[in-house]
Amino acid sequence: MGEPQIAPGLATEAVPGQKAAMSDITVPAILQHGTPMTKVSVSRQKPVTLRLDADQGQILYDTKKHRIIPIESIKELRSGSESRYYREQFQLTQELEERWLTIIYICEGRYKTVHVVAPTKDIFRMWDNTLRKLYAIRQEIMSGLGSPEMREALWERQYWKGSDEENDQRLEFENVEKLCKRLNVNSSREDLERLFKQSDVNKQGYLNFEDFQRFVRLLKFRPELDRLYKCICSLNGGTFNFATFDHFMRTSQKSTLSEAEHQKIFVRYATVPERDRPLPPIPPTVETSIPVAVAVNPVPSQSTSTPAPSLPASAPSAIVSTAPTPLAADSTATLVSDGVLTLDGFTSFLSSPDNSAFTDQNGKIWHDMTRPISEYFISSSHNTYLVGHQLVGVSTVEGYIRALLHGCRSVELDIYDGENGPVVYHGKTLTSKVPVRDICQAISRYAFVASPYPVIISAEVHCSLPQQEMMTDIMKEVFGDALVSAPIDGRPKITQLPSPEDLRGRILVKAKNLYVTEHEGVQEKDVTLDTESSSTDVSSSEDVITDVRSEIQELKADLKDLRPNFRGLKSDLRKAKEAMSRVAKSSRPSSVAPTTPRAVTPTPAKDPKAKTKTKMSLSLVSLLVYTVGVKCRGINKKEEYAPEHVFSLSENTMNKILKQGMMDLIKHNRSHLVRIYPKGTRLNSTNYEPHRYWSAGAQLVALNWQTFDLGYMINHAMFQRNGRSGYVLKPKALREYNKEMLGKRTKHFLDVTIISAQQLPRPKDASGREIIDKNIIDPYVEVSVHIPDWTHSPFLPDASVKAYSPASGPSAINATSARTITYKTGVVKNNGFNPVWEDMLSFPFDCVGDMKDLVFVSFAVKQEDKEHDGPLAVYCASLGSLNQGFRHLPLHDAQLSQYLFSTLFVEIGIRDA
Incomplete structure (x- = not known):
């Protein structure tokens, strides 16, 4: 086949400020032209040609x-032994493993998986290495660590390539019109x-590529930033020098940095006026570009309250002179004394990591991690094995992998007897089953990829003694020295x-144990395991009836909205009714938790209605060191x-408990x-709002990670903090x-001025293509x-003009009410x-104990008259980590x-009432 042609990476000089590491990326031409691969699924194997469009990502x-897979929609790349679980599921030979690539991505709001096998090891390595590098670029940009210039270069390459349909390095006016339609620019011809x-x-x-760069800079001209820039300058003698910048940082941005730290930031974006020069254009050779990923979805338009901003008649000079002349290190003093921020310099600063919206969301561990583990909120999941419905969903190791890769530190296993092991x-449901060994292997592989801090396995053990022994042996074998089975460092009795x-x-490992001695070891007597668990909790009969009715109504609504899937949903509804009938029966006081015959031990109690207890393996007891489950x-x-x-x-x-008072619990x-954990009647895996339980000091507030609702969004916002480590200091x-x-x-009062949005996304169809309509x-x-x-009581100022109303009461399909x-x-x-x-x-809010960490603000960009379609885009953050300005x-x-x-x-802005 010969040596593959390599397209060189984008030169560093082409994008001032771009990291050198990004310029080292090369995209083999053979990948751009397409390589034959074998696409593998559970039912068959078939040949496909896989192609990488580098510029459009x-x-x-x-x-x-x-089919199209945008690179930024990829959630995970697995290769070699990392994808062994699938290869074994498909019963394929181990020889394929060294050429196997699994791509997991999101399309139409759902996780999708593509498995391909390369024809040779060399082709595999090219795909694996190139995709991981391109994915890393996008992750760096989205994390806020990438430079604005790098982001702009990716954007220009992506839309240039998408507009140059003939691939002749030129855009006719018709191409430009199509581009503007794709970008939702509704301007006159x-x-x-x-x-x-x-x-x-x-x-x-x-337009050639340099002309195209000029065009998009005119198109992207932001009148609101122009007005802000002029306003700041007018208040400070008409110039934006360091004194103006320092004043802006302290008054508007509420910065607590020192003057010296402000100087370091200022010199990154300032220029000495006589040294300004135009931005060097990016060479218009498409083959040499860094690939770009399109992450675009729905699209917006112009205001009823604010006139539609028209395109500028001419571009301000600052728009086409974005690159300051590089100065030597000893010229810093000159920049501080003589430098100014142009409009472009100011714009670059506002969108840079130096002006991050967050205090502790930049990937670093900020919090003291040496306090007792009880002093942290811990990212936790409920029914981690499920990726769908509580009654008829699929159990899989994927739930564990996804949760762990997103920083989850507590996962749940509901363990029962199986034919070949636990x-x-x-x-009590129709969900599928997964071997404990498969799950332990997934946990072992992914436990510390996203965070180095401990993982807690919350085990609900319903299996017999022999299979408890098997479960313990599996954990010891798979986890090895990582498994805690004795106090660390040989410490004596636990006091903290x-x-x-x-x-x-x-x-x-956390599992319920009703008996723990005062001394090390366990006395010579039966140790019993409480059969109550989150998997069998069903509340009272009255709660069950109310919640089930709500769930059934929601399923019926799904049937109306999704007629193409009528049969499947109708089957789900029937199964839900059958399963809930069993659940409702089991909620009666006389019910007995189901046990396996081998696990049943007659309880010598006089009360014939007493619960049957299942013996607990002493080897399992030995794993309960710092997390011993007990009955409250x-x-x-x-x-x-x-x-x-x-x-x-x-x-x-x-x-x-919260109604009775929180102080004892705190x-x-x-x-x-x-x-x-969520109540058992949340059949559709909905979530409560976790911050109401965090406010009582609860650490392990478990959520259904397969459901992207308000509760999940608040949980996500909390644990984006502290380096996404899964631990946040209370x-x-x-x-x-x-x-x-x-x-x-x-x-x-939380004062929020919504100024503008930039490049709102377009939706994509099932094939991954943008939906562009009229x-x-x-x-x-x-x-x-x-x-x-x-x-x-809620704080509501008497003079407030706008109505304040708490969320509706809790139900099976709504989040638990908070304010x-x-x-x-x-x-x-x-x-x-x-x-x-x-x-x-302006939002009135109250705070107890200065706990702004537990107050969250969410933003949702929506379409008028299309609220039922869901938001175009969302964001949520804790006020404790949201910078002002x-x-x-x-x-x-x-x-x-x-x-x-x-x-x-x-x-x-936040101000006191």
Whole structure:
């Protein structure tokens, strides 16, 4: 076959500020032209040609339809032994493993998986290495660490390639019109012709790549930033020098950095006026570009309250002079004394990591990790094995892999007897089963990829003694030294839980145990396992009836909306009714938890209705060191629990405790772990709002990670913090149990000005292609503040003009109620490219113990008259990590995957009432 042709990476000089590492990326020409591969599924193998469109950042292949996988929609790449689980499932030979590539991505809001086998090891290595590098670029940009220049270069390459249909390095006016339609730019033909001619500096009648760069800079001109820039300058003598910048940082941005630190930031974006020069153009050789991924979806338009911003008649000079002349290190003093920020320099600063919207979301571990583990909120999942419905869903190792790769630190296993060993599935339901060994192998492989801190396995053990022994042996074999089976460092009796740092790289097992001796080891007597669990919790009969009716109504609504899948959904409905009939029966007081014949031990009790207890293996007891599950006997001064004792509470039980008062629970949670789990009647795997339980100090607030709802979004926002490590230090008031602090209630206003959005996304079809139709959407922004329901009444100022209403009460299909207040901006008509609102919203909220970490703000960009379609883009953050001032917020799709180019420009402020 010979040596593959290599297309060189984009030169560093072409994009000032771009990291050198990015310039080293090469894209083999053979991948661009396409390579034969074998596509593998559970039912068959068939040949396909896989092609990499580097500039548009897409993988393309043909089946019955022309399929597209945007690189930024990829969630994971697995190769070699990492994909062994699938190869073994498909019963294929091990010889294929060294050429196997699995691509997991999201399309139409669902996880999709493509398995391909390369014809040779060399072809495999080219695909594997190139895709991982391109994926890393996009992840770096989306994490906020990539430079604005790199982002701009990727954008230009992607849309240039997508517009140059003839691949002749030129864009005719018709191509430009199509591009603007794709970008949701709703301007007149006359305006576009004027900008086209203005960009065609050589009067060629078409745009080459340099001309195209000029055109998009005119197109992207942001009048709202121009107004802001001029306003700042007018308040400071008409110039944006260092003194102006320092004042802006302290007053508008509420910066607490020193003057020296402000100087370091200023010199990165400042220029000495006489040294300004135009930006060196990127060479228009498409083959040499860094590949770009399109993450575009729905599209917006122009305002009812604000006129549609027209395209500028001419570009300000700053738009075409973005690159400052590089200065030597000893010239820093010159920049500080003589330098200024041009409009472009100011724009670059506002969208850079130096002006991040977040205090601790840049990938670094910020929090002290040496405190006892009970002093942290811990990212936790419920029924981790499920990827769908609670009654008829699929159990798979994928749930564990996805959760662990997103920083989850507590996963759940419901373990039952299987034909060939213990299996995991949702008891009393029709969900499928997965061997415990497969799940342990997945946990072992992925436990510490996203975070080095400990993983807690919450095991609900319903299997017989022999299979408990098998389960323990499997865990010891698979996890090896990582499994905690004795106190660390040979420490004596536990008086305080270890820290996340102490347990770095370790795996802990939590299971219920009704008897723990005061000394090491277990006495010579039966140790029994409580059969209550999150998998069998069904609340009261009355709750069941109410919640089941709500679930059935929701399923019926699904049937109406999704007629193509009528038969499947109708089957789901029938199965749900059958399963819930069994669940309702099991909720009666006289019910007995099902057990396996081998596991049943007659209980010598006089009460014939007494529950049957299942013996517990002593080898399993040996694994319960710092996380010993016990039955909750109440939370008060009379009851004492050892530091390692953990109990699990359903949301129903927790809600009753919260109504009775939180102080005893907060005190208990200062030194003990408590796990909260969703009630059993959340059949569609909906979630509660976790912050109401965090406010009581609960650490392990478990959610259904397969459901992307409000509860999941708040959980995601919390654990984006602290380097996405899955551990977030609790607020001081909860860690110290300071009654004076916990009794302090303050009242505030969150002031949010929604200024503008940039390049709102377009939806994609099932093939991964953008849906481009004649409809130009009319976007608006809905902002909500989510406040824990403190023991106080909600704060609502008397003078407030806008109505305040708490969320509706809890039900099976709605999140548990906490305080929520929501306002909307006006609508911008016919503009999905750069809508400008400049609407100010003011939200009253109260805070207990200065715990702003537990107050969340969410943003949803929606379409007028299409609210039922769901939001175009969303974002959510904790007020404890949200910086004030002018910030660009990254936007995500409904599954919280970040868009590559879409942002929301806002001004944020918090003031005391």
